[in-house]
Amino acid sequence: xxxxxxxxxxxxxxxxxxxxxxxxxxxxxxxxxxxxxxxxxxxxxxxxxxxxxxxxxxxxxxxxxxxxxxxxxxxxxxxxxxxxxxxxxxxxxxxxxxxxxxxxxxxxxxxxxxxxxxxxxxxxxxxxxxxxxxxxxxxxxxxxxxxxxxxxxxxxxxxxxxxxxxxxxxxxxxxxxxxxxxxxxxxxxxxxxxxxxxxxxxxxxxxxxxxxxxxxxxxxxxxxxxxxxxxxxxxxxxxxxxxxxxxxxxxxxxxxxxxxxxxxxxxxxxxxxxxxxxxxxxxxxxxxxxxxxxxxxxxxxxxxxxxxxxxxxxxxxxxxxxxxxxxxxxxxxxxxxxxxxxxxxxxxxxxxxxxxxxxxxxxxxxxxxxxxxxxxxxxxxxxxxxxxxxxxxxxxxxxxxxxxxxxxxxxxxxxxxxxxxxxxxxxxxxxxxxxxxxxxxxxxxxxxxxxxxxxxxxxxxxxxxxxxxxxxxxxxxxxxxxxxxxxxxxxxxxxxxxxxxxxxxxxxxxxxxxxxxxxxxxxxxxxxxxxxxxxxxxxxxxxxxxxxxxxxxxxxxxxxxxxxxxxxxxxxxxxxxxxxxxxxxxxxxxxxxxxxxxxxxxxxx
Numbered sequence: 078x079x080x081x082x083x084x085x086x087x088x089x090x091x092x093x094x095x096x097x098x099x100x101x102x103x104x105x106x107x108x109x110x111x112x113x114x115x116x117x118x119x120x121x122x123x124x125x126x127x128x129x130x131x132x133x134x135x136x137x138x139x140x141x142x143x144x145x146x147x148x149x150x151x152x153x154x155x156x157x158x159x160x161x162x163x164x165x166x167x168x169x170x171x172x173x174x175x176x177x178x179x180x181x182x183x184x185x186x187x188x189x190x191x192x193x194x195x196x197x198x199x200x201x202x203x204x205x206x207x208x209x210x211x212x213x214x215x216x217x218x219x220x221x222x223x224x225x226x227x228x229x230x231x232x233x234x235x236x237x238x239x240x241x242x243x244x245x246x247x248x249x250x251x252x253x254x255x256x257x258x259x260x261x262x263x264x265x266x267x268x269x270x271x272x273x274x275x276x277x278x279x280x281x282x283x284x285x286x287x288x289x290x291x292x293x294x295x296x297x298x299x300x301x302x303x304x305x306x307x308x309x310x311x312x313x314x315x316x317x318x319x320x321x322x323x324x325x326x327x328x329x330x331x332x333x334x335x336x337x338x339x340x341x342x343x344x345x346x347x348x349x350x351x352x353x354x355x356x357x358x359x360x361x362x363x364x365x366x367x368x369x370x371x372x373x374x375x376x377x378x379x380x381x382x383x384x385x386x387x388x389x390x391x392x393x394x395x396x397x398x399x400x401x402x403x404x405x406x407x408x409x410x411x412x413x414x415x416x417x418x419x420x421x422x423x424x425x426x427x428x429x430x431x432x433x434x435x436x437x438x439x440x441x442x443x444x445x446x447x448x449x450x451x452x453x454x455x456x457x458x459x460x461x462x463x464x465x466x467x468x469x470x471x472x473x474x475x476x477x478x479x480x481x482x483x484x485x486x487x488x489x490x491x492x493x494x495x496x497x498x499x500x501x502x503x504x505x506x507x508x509x510x511x512x513x514x515x516x517x518x519x520x521x522x523x524x525x526x527x528x529x530x531x532x533x534x535x536x537x538x539x540x541x542x543x544x545x546x547x548x549x550x551x552x553x554x555x556x557x558x559x560x561x562x563x564x565x566x567x568x569x570x571x572x573x574x575x576x577x578x579x580x581x582x583x584x585x586x587x588x589x590x591x592x593x594x595x596x597x598x599x600x601x602x603x604x605x606x607x608x609x610x611x612x613x614x615x616x617x618x619x620x621x622x623x624x625x626x627x628x629x630x631x632x633x634x635x636x637x638x639x640x641x642x643x644x645x646x647x648x649x650x651x652x653x654x655x656x657x658x659x660x661x662x663x664x665x666x667x668x669x670x671x672x673x674x675x676x677x678x679x680x681x682x
Contacts, residue, residue, distance in 0.1 A: 082135040082142050091116040098160050098169055105154050110136070110143050115170065115178050124183050124349055124380055124672035128152060128176040152176055164188070177673050183379065186353035191677040193356035194386065197239035197365060198422040204236055205264060210406040212263055215297050216256040224413065227253045229395075230428040232403060235260050238364045241344070241427045243371045243387055245446065246619065246645045247435025250368045251288040254340055257366070258306050259298045261338060267301075273336040274310040277346040277376075279555075279565030281617030283587055285342045286310040312558075312565055313341065313351055317358060319560050328358040337363050343617045344369035349380030349672070371429075372450050374642045375668060377613050385675040387427050388682055399425040423678055435648065441466025442644060442651055449641045454664035458657060468647075474626070474654040480521060485534045487624055487652070488513070492531075492608065495571075496540045496550045501585035501593050504571050508552060512620040513609040514643045516635055516663075522626045522655075527609035535608075547572050547582035547598050552607040554614065559602035567614060569607060572598065612643040623647040627655025627663070635663035 087095075095113035114136070115126045132148035145151055155161045155172055162168030164184065171184040179187070209232070217228050227249055234240040234257045244250050262270055274289070276282040286308060293306050316334070318327025328334045339359060341347065344367040347355075359365060367383065375381035395403075400414035436443025441460060448457035461471035474483060491511030498504035513531065517523045521530075536543040541550050551572040558565045564586065574580040575595060583595035612625070625643040627635065640663050644651050653660070 082137040083131060084137045085114055085117055085139075087113055087117055087139050088120065091120070101160050101169075105158055107143070107145055107151065107154060108158055108160075110138055110145070111151075111155065111178065112170065113138060115180060118671065119180060119183060119379060122375065122379055122381075122668075123670045124187055124674070125177040125179040127671045128155075128172075128178055130671075132176075148176060173673060175673065175676070177671070183349065186349050187672060187674050187677070190349065190353040190356045190382070191674060193359065193365075194239055194678060195422050196361075198237060198426045200238055202235075202237060206402070206406060208263060209235055209260060210408075212260045212298075213406055216259060224411065225407075226428060226430045226432065227256075228407060229403065229411075230430065231257050231260055232406060233399075233425055233428050234364070234366050235264060236399075236402070237426055238362070239366075239423075239426050240364075241367045241369075241383070241386055242430065243369055243383070243427070244430030245370050245372065245433060245436075246648075247433045247443075248430035249432075249434055250430060251285065251342070252292055253430070254342075254366065254368055255289055255292045255296065255306065258338075258340075259296050259302050261364075262302045262305050263298065270305065270338060271336045272305075272307050272338045272340070273316060273334065274307055274340050274342070275313050275316045276310060276342040276617065277313055277351075278343075278567040278617055279312055280567045280569065281343040281346070282310040282312050284617060284619075310342075313347065313355060314558060314565075315560070317354060319558075321560070326354060326358070329354070330357045332358075333360045334358050334363070336360070338366070339363060340366045340368065342368045345371065345373045345383040346376055346616050347382055348376035348378035349382050349674075350378070351376075352380075352382045370645075372638065372641055373645075374613060374616060374638045375670060379670075380672060380674075381668065381670040382674070385672055386423070386678060387429075388423070388675060388679040394420075394424065396420045396424050421679055421682060439465065441469035442647055445469055445651075446641055446645050449637050449644065449664050452637055452665055452667070454661040457664060458660065461653070468650050470650075470652045472652065472654045473656060481530050481534065483654075484530065485538075488531050488534050488608075489538055489540070491622065491624075492535060493540060496535070501571065501573055501595070504550070504573065505569070505585065505587060505593070508569070508571060509619070510621045512615070512618075512623045512646070514612050514615055514623055514625045514646065515609055516612060516626070516639055516643070517628050517632065518611060520628055522628045524605070524609050524611055527626065528606045531608040532606070549573055549582070553584060553601070553604045554607035554610060555602055555604050557603040562596065562600060562602060564596070564602055567617065570596070612639050612646075615646045616642060618646060619648055620646055621648050622650035622652075624652045624654065627653070627659050629656060629659070631659050631662045633666070635659065636666045636668050637664045638668050640664060 091113045094116045095109045098112045099109035118126050128151055131145055132151045135142050135144050161170045161172050164173050171179040171181055213228050230242045230253050242250055276285050369383045371384050371387040395414050397414050400411045403411035445457050445460050495504050495507035498507055515524050532543040535541045542548045553570045555564045555568040570584040570586040572582050572584050575583040585593050585595045588594040
């Protein structure tokens with residue numbers, strides 16, 4: 078049987094880099110091809126190129142087919158080139174013993190992050206168990222029968238210097254971490270604890286701040302403890318200290334972050350380079366707590382860091398010593414433990430929250446999300462037809478001319494309330510009641526096509542005047558960070574006339590410290606209309622109701638992580654429009670990003 082060639086399409090950077098490396102020493106027969114592929118896969122989100130994937134195979138590079146040697150021969154060929162070194166050598170390319178080929182910079186990012194995580198996960202922390210046990214009883218009300226996984230997460234975070242708390246929307250990640258802060262402050266017994274809260278985007282930072290503000294006062298702890306829980310949440314870039322025109326952050330190995338505890342929300346959105354830069358900037362004795370959903374989309378940049386740190390879908394267990402501590406603290410049996418103490422460092426550092434407080438047994442959103450995560454497209458489609466689930470709906474929609482007519486009633490009902498708002502604050506609040514999400518950027522069902530279509534629908538209804546670029550009610554999304562303006566990628570604003578400036582158009586945004594601020598349209602960083610947005614851009618957001626549209630044709634970009642992330646942005650209602658074949662294919666496909674991080678953190682698992 079003839080195996081089809083693996084197809085790669087290079088960009089200009091891939092070609093330039095491969096020619097440069099091949100020209101350094103004359104190269105070998107396959108050096109230029111393989112080097113181009115390393116650059117290409119990094120551009121597609123992987124950290125490295127697994128030579129085992131391409132060895133002994135025909136690859137088509139820009140339409141030219143090349144037959145590559147078998148694995149051992151290919152590794153020997155590349156290892157003979159001065160531009161390719163072993164781990165630890167300062168060479169443009171790094172080849173490890175498993176046949177993973179890296180660009181040096183990404184090998185170093187991966188190594189630096191792994192070293193920090195493993196060091197923090199193995200250094201013990203002194204804990205006052207009596208104080209911790211009393212705090213757990215006071216702060217956590219329990220989640221019914223069985224193990225209280227929020228308590229497990231709290232113990233893991235207090236007990237160690239590194240902890241990951243993962244769970245889907247509605248599992249209580251934020252409420253758990255607020256209680257963890259109270260427990261850590263109680264353990265400090267009045268000593269100052271320097272705490273930093275961060276998130277990848279301005280939008281996710283604002284949501285974390287809002288959640289903490291809402292939960293802080295209700296904590297069952299001393300007022301002195303509540304007063305020390307910070308409300309300021311920054312973006313990761315701002316936390317590390319962006320220097321205009323410089324490639325490096327202000328905080329690094331040479332200038333560490335001055336915090337005892339650093340908490341990062343929406344960690345699934347953080348790329349490997351950014352997470353590595355954060356890790357090396359931490360003080361050795363500080364704690365790092367990551368919150369996120371391991372099943373969500375990974376960063377739009379390189380890596381699937383949170384998924385790798387969580388160990389994928391490996392069997393979850395805890396060491397016997399952790400189980401024993403849980404039983405002492407909670408005075409109840411903790412049966413989830415390993416038979417022996419031969420565990421890896423992260424065994425007791427990663428906790429998955431299982432109970433969902435938002436999507437209960439009557440929630441179709443929760444049920445469909447679980448089926449999609451399991452890759453079960455047949456069950457997921459069947460759930461859309463269940464009469465018991467009033468919060469989900471499916472519509473088979475062709476990628477064609479009738480889409481506008483089908484879309485109009487939903488768009489008018491969804492966006493009329495915010496367009497009729499009497500103040501900028503009301504408009505911003507009501508805009509999050511409904512959103513249209515896209516799987517792709519281009520085409521009729523992509524961001525560009527749908528935003529244009531929605532503007533036509535609303536204009537024909539008389540709700541907006543789209544002839545004016547800065548029409549009242551135009552929603553905008555910032556697409557590039559502007560630290561001078563304090564506007565960040567993903568921030569949402571709405572254009573409205575400003576009575577204080579003669580009814581000239583201003584763009585109103587939620588202010589970082591609360592309230593509303595306005596910006597002249599002429600001072601905006603790069604932006605785009607945001608009636609419709611990609612699922613990627615929706616991460617860190619929640620909408621009361623949403624419509625998710627799939628394209629008419631299948632694509633490698635359509636994965637179960639994308640569908641799951643899109644659906645779970647909705648709180649009370651989700652409609653999914655598309656073709657059943659595209660949906661089934663998408664759910665069967667999961668994101669694969671090659672790296673060595675998971676194997677380094679979870680050896681033998």
